[in-house]
Amino acid sequence: MVKESLGRKLFLGFDYTFMILLSLLCMFPLVHVLAVSFSSNAASSAGLVTLWPIGFNLKSYEFVMQNAEFLRSLGVSVQRVLLGSLIQMLLIVITAYPLSMEASRFRFRTAYAWYFLVTILFGGGLIPTYMVIKDLGMLDTLWALIVPSSVPVFSVVLLLNFYRGLPRELEEAAFIDGASLLRTLFSIILPLSLPAIATLLLFSMVGHWNAWFDGLLYMNRPENYPLQSYLQTLIINNDFKATTAEELQMLKSISNRSVKAAQIFLGALPILLVYPFLQKYFMKGIVLGSVKE
Amino acid sequence: MKRFGTMITLSSMLAISALLPACSNNAPSNEAGKSSSASTGSSESSATATASNASSETASAGLPAKFDPPVEMSYVSYQFATLKYDKGDDVNNNNWTRMLKDEYGIVAKNVWEVPYAQYPQKTDLMIASGDIPDFFLASPTQLKQLYEADMIEDLTDVYNKYAPELVRKVQDAAGEYPRKAATIDGKLMGIPFTGVLRESVNGLWVRMDWIKKLGLPEPKTFEDFMTIADAFANKDPDGNNKKDTIGLGLDKDLAMTAPFMNMLHAYKSIWTKDADGKLVYSSTQPAMKESLIKLHDLYEKGILDKEFVVKDVTKLFEDVTANRVGMFYSAGTAGAYPLQGSKDNDPNVEWKMFPLPAYDDQPGKFQTELDIFHGFWVVKKGFKHPEALLRIQEQWLANFYFNNSDETHQKFVSNADNDTIWMESPAKLYMPTRNRDFYLLVNDVLSGKADKSTVPPGVRDILGMIEKYKAGDNQFWGQNLIYGEGGSMGVADHYINENLYVQNEFIAAPLQVMVDKGVNLTKLELDAFTKIITGNEPIESFDKFVTNWKKQGGDDVTKAINEWYTANQ
Numbered sequence: 001m002v003k004e005s006l007g008r009k010l011f012l013g014f015d016y017t018f019m020i021l022l023s024l025l026c027m028f029p030l031v032h033v034l035a036v037s038f039s040s041n042a043a044s045s046a047g048l049v050t051l052w053p054i055g056f057n058l059k060s061y062e063f064v065m066q067n068a069e070f071l072r073s074l075g076v077s078v079q080r081v082l083l084g085s086l087i088q089m090l091l092i093v094i095t096a097y098p099l100s101m102e103a104s105r106f107r108f109r110t111a112y113a114w115y116f117l118v119t120i121l122f123g124g125g126l127i128p129t130y131m132v133i134k135d136l137g138m139l140d141t142l143w144a145l146i147v148p149s150s151v152p153v154f155s156v157v158l159l160l161n162f163y164r165g166l167p168r169e170l171e172e173a174a175f176i177d178g179a180s181l182l183r184t185l186f187s188i189i190l191p192l193s194l195p196a197i198a199t200l201l202l203f204s205m206v207g208h209w210n211a212w213f214d215g216l217l218y219m220n221r222p223e224n225y226p227l228q229s230y231l232q233t234l235i236i237n238n239d240f241k242a243t244t245a246e247e248l249q250m251l252k253s254i255s256n257r258s259v260k261a262a263q264i265f266l267g268a269l270p271i272l273l274v275y276p277f278l279q280k281y282f283m284k285g286i287v288l289g290s291v292k293e
Numbered sequence: 294m295k296r297f298g299t300m301i302t303l304s305s306m307l308a309i310s311a312l313l314p315a316c317s318n319n320a321p322s323n324e325a326g327k328s329s330s331a332s333t334g335s336s337e338s339s340a341t342a343t344a345s346n347a348s349s350e351t352a353s354a355g356l357p358a359k360f361d362p363p364v365e366m367s368y369v370s371y372q373f374a375t376l377k378y379d380k381g382d383d384v385n386n387n388n389w390t391r392m393l394k395d396e397y398g399i400v401a402k403n404v405w406e407v408p409y410a411q412y413p414q415k416t417d418l419m420i421a422s423g424d425i426p427d428f429f430l431a432s433p434t435q436l437k438q439l440y441e442a443d444m445i446e447d448l449t450d451v452y453n454k455y456a457p458e459l460v461r462k463v464q465d466a467a468g469e470y471p472r473k474a475a476t477i478d479g480k481l482m483g484i485p486f487t488g489v490l491r492e493s494v495n496g497l498w499v500r501m502d503w504i505k506k507l508g509l510p511e512p513k514t515f516e517d518f519m520t521i522a523d524a525f526a527n528k529d530p531d532g533n534n535k536k537d538t539i540g541l542g543l544d545k546d547l548a549m550t551a552p553f554m555n556m557l558h559a560y561k562s563i564w565t566k567d568a569d570g571k572l573v574y575s576s577t578q579p580a581m582k583e584s585l586i587k588l589h590d591l592y593e594k595g596i597l598d599k600e601f602v603v604k605d606v607t608k609l610f611e612d613v614t615a616n617r618v619g620m621f622y623s624a625g626t627a628g629a630y631p632l633q634g635s636k637d638n639d640p641n642v643e644w645k646m647f648p649l650p651a652y653d654d655q656p657g658k659f660q661t662e663l664d665i666f667h668g669f670w671v672v673k674k675g676f677k678h679p680e681a682l683l684r685i686q687e688q689w690l691a692n693f694y695f696n697n698s699d700e701t702h703q704k705f706v707s708n709a710d711n712d713t714i715w716m717e718s719p720a721k722l723y724m725p726t727r728n729r730d731f732y733l734l735v736n737d738v739l740s741g742k743a744d745k746s747t748v749p750p751g752v753r754d755i756l757g758m759i760e761k762y763k764a765g766d767n768q769f770w771g772q773n774l775i776y777g778e779g780g781s782m783g784v785a786d787h788y789i790n791e792n793l794y795v796q797n798e799f800i801a802a803p804l805q806v807m808v809d810k811g812v813n814l815t816k817l818e819l820d821a822f823t824k825i826i827t828g829n830e831p832i833e834s835f836d837k838f839v840t841n842w843k844k845q846g847g848d849d850v851t852k853a854i855n856e857w858y859t860a861n862q
Binding site for chain 1: 372384404405406407408410411414415418421422424608611612614615616631634637638
């Protein structure tokens, strides 16, 4: 065991303290929301709660668990993540493979590559995109949330680079054994690129889970909102300058902060649970994807 | 040969994602086809209907008792988060829509329904895509856009000919301004969604238990106000030996300074008439300087929260709920939120709303904006029966406001299982003084002048809550604070009866020059005022602000607004 110098010790000490503080800082908002969700509404709407619940109770969670809208939008989100990620992954895999080949093997590769890259640089804009979705009849369907983002070109480029890093010899060996292109892709290339796939899958799932704006835009009924769009409508401050007696009654139930906090926390929970399982691939995948032969 | 085969495979793989939007269209395309054929169908029939209508309507003036064959009206709407439907009902099939269909032959078809906060953006998108429903609620800016794009129907004749008595009654009660704002080039382009601004006056809320504890007078005059504010901040009203109370609550956007300024006969950020009948910007007038001096004075004495510059209204309401604030300006409805929370945190808390304390022998007048809720109801150009909208509005009024029957109330407004049924009406208008009227009726019953059985069901609901409060249930304390004896709506009643308002005379959608320069000017004003209040700049810098304001576009805006004013008199 080499004895560490004083400078090194100081550095490590400082380093650890700094990193711990930084991670505490990241934890703070989440812990705060959690504390508010367990507090009594009176305390939380007075802004008294910071990190420890005041007037501990589980009423908010009881309420949320019986809240049909919350559960329904959770369902929409789960569908969206499962179907959306599956479609994304499939399309990424089959798009990246041809594009990873040299122009000598696939003549119009460059043209195709540009076709995709243009979409990174230019978007259609809010209103034209809306009109396209509308005219395709996808408004108010799950497809409006899945189809527009089904080919994430950035992910395609990552995977494409990963494919290029794989030894050509494997592919050639497969051809000699009589495998077709599709067979080669799914039996040889795909299993080899699992770390990269896991990374992209995480991107895809988190992206779908957290997206809220498209839900607000393309859905005609709040029943079809994914969870994050629903939460967005919940936490923004309504302007209640002009109210009727009936709206007043409503205001009392809307302004319940503990319930809001409980829903926000439950909304973040599922995706938090996915992270640990994919995290190891996440780091490894990025490194591997960027290495070229 | 092999190379060719490779290319085919590779290209076809790419084609799947490259052409994706085209393929994924299979299933939903039916729907799109249906809706487009439906719309061509309706436009055809609308052409024939207008022709046949012309003859039948001259025969019978007034709204047709029932549309036969039924009229289908598409519309879009917003809802509030708590909306729920009775079992089996939905937005196109509920008590309201069934009644309209069965009794009046109006089939209201909702195209989309979103939370209120999303409504402006969603309607913007809809208008931009050029496909608007038969009727909907448009904001003032959208009204102007729709008019210029010739997308909406002129309702002048429709209103004059068909408007039912109830609709006229409410529109007239709202005063001339909403109708004026809905009129472009002499044509009534929308039915104003009349609001409740006048009864929502931002009175002075005061902690009565602190007043009693410190032996202070009620805030009748400006001197009283200053004494109370000072005592609340500096005499430790909550008795914890710490200087942690706020005399007068303010927010960082200075929205809550307006009633204070009104008390001193100054008006914040509105356009008022000067002696020559020209419109001038109130924030640049000499009276404003006086009120900024007073506000700075409050700040110096530690009466204002030293941190108010970073607190928005929501944050301020947190302080109120935490019982740190002694006085603040807010509408009468503050009784329910945030004050109910204040009571929940400490059952000994008492609040009361007061009119503006008198600064001199003239009573203070509240500044007020165009009294509409969100905007105007517009009808799509070429829609065959624009008058059907008036029928929906009439029915809304008849069932929501002008109704004494419990049965109707439970069917269309609220009942024990569902207090959100009223939201389902496809079109609404607010009665400008309804909460005030409720207050008067509640107090008639409480003082024995009227019998409970003679008042509308909505009033009976409130009376029930007040009874529960009096029996010791603090959950309804807030309702009592609004409608009960000495409630906040009593203050509103005073202002409505005496008509103590200063109206913002500019009621149109923002003019182009305001869109260009407005953001900058607003920021200039907020910065200058905040700095003067907190003492970062001496009070003399107010004159500098006025010069800057004029130079940076204020003069152009004033000119444009006066041109608009002369043209629209």
